[in-house]
Amino acid sequence: MSENGKVRAIVATDCGSTTTKAILIKLVDGEYRLIVRGEAPTTVEAPFEDVTRGVLNAIREVEELSGHEVLDGETIIHPNDGERGVDLYLSTSSAGGGLQMMVAGVVMSMTAESAERAALGAGAIVMDALASNDGRLAHEKIERIRHLRPDMILLSGGIDGGTVTHVVELGQVISAADPKPRLGTGYNLPIIYAGNVDARDEVEKLLGDKTALDMVDNLRPVLERENLGPARDKIHDLFMEHVMAQAPGYNKLMGWTDAPIMPTPAAVGSIIETIAKRQDIEVVGVDIGGATTDVFSVFQDTFNRTVSANLGMSYSVSNVLAEAGIENVMRWVPFELPELEVRNRIKNKMIRPTTVPQALDDLKLEQAIAREALRLAFEQHKSFAVGLKGVQQERTISDAFSQSASGETLVNMMELDLLVGSGGVLSHAPRRQQAAMMLIDGFLPEGITRLAVDSIFMMPQLGVLAEVHERSSRRTA
Amino acid sequence: MAHAYTPGLRVAELTVLRKVRRLPIKGEVLVAKGDAVTSDTIVARTHLPGNVQLVNVASKLGLPPEDLPGVMVKKEGDAVEKGEPIATTKGFFGLFKSNVPSPCDGSLENISTVTGQVILREPPTPIQIDAYVDGQVVEVMEGEGVAIETVGTFIQGIFGVGGEKTGDVRVAVANAGEVLDASKLDDSMKGQIVIGGSHVTWDGLQKAMKVGAAGVVVGGFDDPDLKRLLGKDLGVAITGHEDVTTTLILTEGFGEIAMAHGTFDLLKKREGRKASINGATQIRAGVIRPEIVIPVVEERDKLQEETTGEATGLEIGSSIRVIREPYFGRLGEVTQLPNELQKMESESMVRVLEVRFEDGSEALLPRANVEMIEH
Known part of the structure; x- marks a missing residue:
């Protein structure tokens, strides 16, 4: 920030699944103006596997197009000294190619389908729906889980007070698969259990240690009624807090920004x-x-x-x-x-x-x-x-x-x-x-x-800017 | 200096490759660190719990679930044989008894007085994994698997269908621009990895499957044929588990596109050598591309320090390949990297580069529509 506390230059980036966009906003004659925007391919894939590469490339494009120096090597110059650097750096991200989930339920046409609806409603791509009666052998299901590398698994099955064995059986399949998350290796795969409440202890025993297990209300508490809300909300929470934060390089990016990445x-x-x-x-x-x-x-x-x-x-x-x-x-x-x-x-x-x-x-x-x-x-x-x-x-x-x-x-x-x-x-x-x-x-x-x-x-960037510096966001919009 | 990141598929004549081979569940590793292995060496094995069969005994006998213990002739933990009664009613004065036979060999795992279901588990299924590539065991993950290292040629494709296969490389076309059709395939290609040029026709792929080719590697394939092959329109590119006898790998994309000369020449150079291929593709973050691995261990001493496009990015003089219409598949050299946005025929304003194609003609292209050729 400049000596009088005014924000004079802002860079904001949005890391999309395909493209990383950067904008430069500057205070010109007392008004905040969008000076230039730049973009570069997002770099969450091999060989880079580091979202910050795309961010740096997009910012470099902004530099080249505007002539305003923002980077010193691979460091954002901070704060703005009147000639170079920025006072605020902010970012949003949806890198990761969307939310990819697997769902499981006891009966394909009942709880597995309810689980699929919950996941779809939460915005996931349902890669596969496993069910006790889907005709596949247990080892085929295990292979499938390992091969697909979902971001998250939603396990449901059984009405409250009903049989626990089948849903526990599915828990065993997931436990045997010991699924690993597709992004990053330092954390456990999130699994949401939204099945028969009576099976919670068994599921906890099977999956509690090897996965990031969360329990929510049964999404089919009785056969005649769905209750998708709790599972759907939990999927949203976990995606934002857990999965997205594992996109390669994300932790580094978090260290650069002046506000949490949105x-x-x-x-x-x-x-x-x-x-x-x-x-x-x-x-x-x-x-x-x-x-x-x-x-x-x-x-x-x-x-x-x-x-x-x-x-x-x-x-x-x-x-x-x-x-x-x-x-x-x-x-x-x-x-x-x-x-x-x-x-x-x-x-x-x-x-x-x-x-x-x-x-x-x-x-x-x-x-x-x-x-x-x-x-x-x-x-x-x-x-x-x-x-x-x-x-x-x-x-x-x-x-x-x-x-x-x-x-x-x-x-x-x-x-x-x-x-x-x-x-x-x-x-x-x-x-x-x-x-x-x-x-x-x-x-x-x-x-x-x-x-x-x-x-x-630049809606995403303005959205995050609105949280931090509403005046500049409103003026630029 | 303009710096542009442009992803390219890896095509390396000689490189060190490491392949991790993991069991789906914990088991036993059969090789030791330092062991030499071939692609079919079994490196680890385990027993997966057998498949589960559910039998609703209560409903079959017309009884309430809570009456189940009284009719079961097999208890939890008992071994059962296919056809053997697991439950019998008392009948009427010993007459008119009803039986429920076991649908499989295995053991009785659970009797539920809530649902009336009986769970039978089939015998465990042995599962083993092979080394996939010829090489050396460089790491053992106790109970889980191994890492195999090899030296050789490594080529990434852009899209594939089908899983891991091995076979000798066999070039079936005269040049990278030739179409692979049924007439170029014969019985001698059984078990081989057949290399085509710009395209494989539907009949060509069918013939490859008929003669038992292990794989087909080719520049392009048509999407309607992919739909025929898979029996559905592929929405999200997650492949590798298809039930196909011949793994298909595309090096360039969909349509008729000459295989990159570098790739074709390299495959030709390695003709007759054993290759390991995998069509598994996932196009999203954490991307997986199909691959061709051709071990050439005896050339290990020729290994040089690898350079990748990462360090330099696109520069004037870089070799590129166009990856979108209207110049799709053409090769050239970057002559200019202007900073200013420029208008394309579509009226889009984009960052561009100027390229000189191999025939000497020049064009202005969006930077996003080229990939660097890395060797």
Whole structure:
């Protein structure tokens, strides 16, 4: 900080699953101004396996583009001396490619399915659902757990007071697998137990020592009712506090920042909530990333957030095609492109996630996929927005056969005042009307709705900045 | 100096490789530190608990669960044989008895008077793991597994399907741009790792499976064929456990893309040597790429200190390969690294580099769309 206590220069980074973005904000003539933004591929993968490499590269780009010196070698110059360095360095992160979970339940169509719903609702990709009756041998299940390396396992099974043996059996499988987390080696894999309360002691004996075991209320306390809330909340907590903090290099990055690193969705959510509160309006926000698409909404003063962990523009791009179907993607492409070509291009994007469209037809195809990702993510949001609230999380047996909560959703498109889009494909759309069309086609607003796009892709950074230095965040926004 | 991080798949002619081989659960390590092993040497083994079979005896006999102890003829811990009665009703004056036979050999583990279920456990299944590569045991993790070290050629692919396989390298095409179709495959390729050029056709892959090839390594493959192979659209790239007889490894991507010359030439140089391959791929943080390991232990003394792209990043003069349309697969040399953002045909403003391709033509490309070629 400068001698009079004023913050004169700020660097904020957002480490996404594909790209690390950096922005430089400076105090110019008494006003905070965004000077420049830079980006570089995120470096959580081998050979680097250190998120700070991408951060340094993104900051170097900021330096090159602005001429403002921020780094001295690999150290952030701190504080700003009028010519070089910054007074504040902040960061958000969603590096790690989304939350990847396995779930387990006794009966595939009952507790395993409930567990899957809980995990999906919490924004996870469900890599596999294990069940006592899934037809696989115990050693096959064990191999599967070891091979998939999930971030977290949700174990459920049995109604409260019912049989404990089957769920204990599943506990034995997990215990035998001795699963190791995919990021980092210095911690135990988080496991959430949300099954029959009578089996807790047995499960504790099996898994207490070798895993980071948490117990929550049974997600199927009686056969006729689901209670997904406690498991879902615990998944969120553990992901933010435990899994994400294991992304390679994350600990080093934590030592650099002037405030705790905020998870990207939390930072974006905070900005969306602030906008809705300040202006007293109904807002929907979306952040479409490489691995995940987050949807936020504020209706009737209630904030909701969902994370569609399997819908994104790079790591998950192929899954958008699989879920939406090729016809739905191609209806947005204004020229003929053979299916073979479309499929190959999408798969190539998946296996080389950091590339960008150079040719116009490539851009159009990406924007077509984005429309479908937005549409699917919003559908999920609408059906889960209700489920996130108190007593309505509980389902009856008749709901167990349907994912939707139609008629009960808080999302009302006629009342929507503002639709905000963020994320690479929207923020980097070369023409603003392309971003507008993607938002309109993806969300189908009905009444009078203003559209906004985070055109310089800095909502996450502003979100964290708002927590630390609200004035600069408000002025820059 | 502009510094750009550009990931590249590893292609090393000679390097030291370390492979950790771990049991799924604790067991017994069968080799000692310093032992020489071949790919099929069993290095560790264990017994996995047998599969569990659930039999709802109460419901089969039409009894309430709490009556179960009265009808069970086998107790917890007893050995059972397939077909042997585990429960019998008393019947009516000794007549009209009903039996519940055991569905498997094994032991009776649990009788539940809550659900009426009886749990039977099949005999333990022996599981063993092999060394995967020819080399030397350099570390023993007691009861868990070993680390094997070898010296040889190491090539990473971009995407694969199928698990670990070994076989001799066999080049089936004349050059890196040739398509591998069924006509280039024959019975002599049984158990071999067949190297193709730019693409493998569906018929080509089917033929490779039919003749019993252990693996196919090729530049590209079509996504609709992948869907046929897997029986589903692959949403998230997690592979390696598919039930395929021939492991497929793509070095470049989807479509018809000539294999990088460096990769092809290296594989050609190693033709006839034994290779270990694994198609397992996970594309996300903590990424796993498919791999080809060709031990060449006798060349250990030729090992030089390795350099990687990490230290330097992209520089003028760096060799690169384009990894996205419209120049996908082309090779060239960086001639300029301008700092300013530039507009592409898509109107995107991106950081760029100027490249001179092998044929002398030049182009402006997004930096994100190239990878460094590391040797």
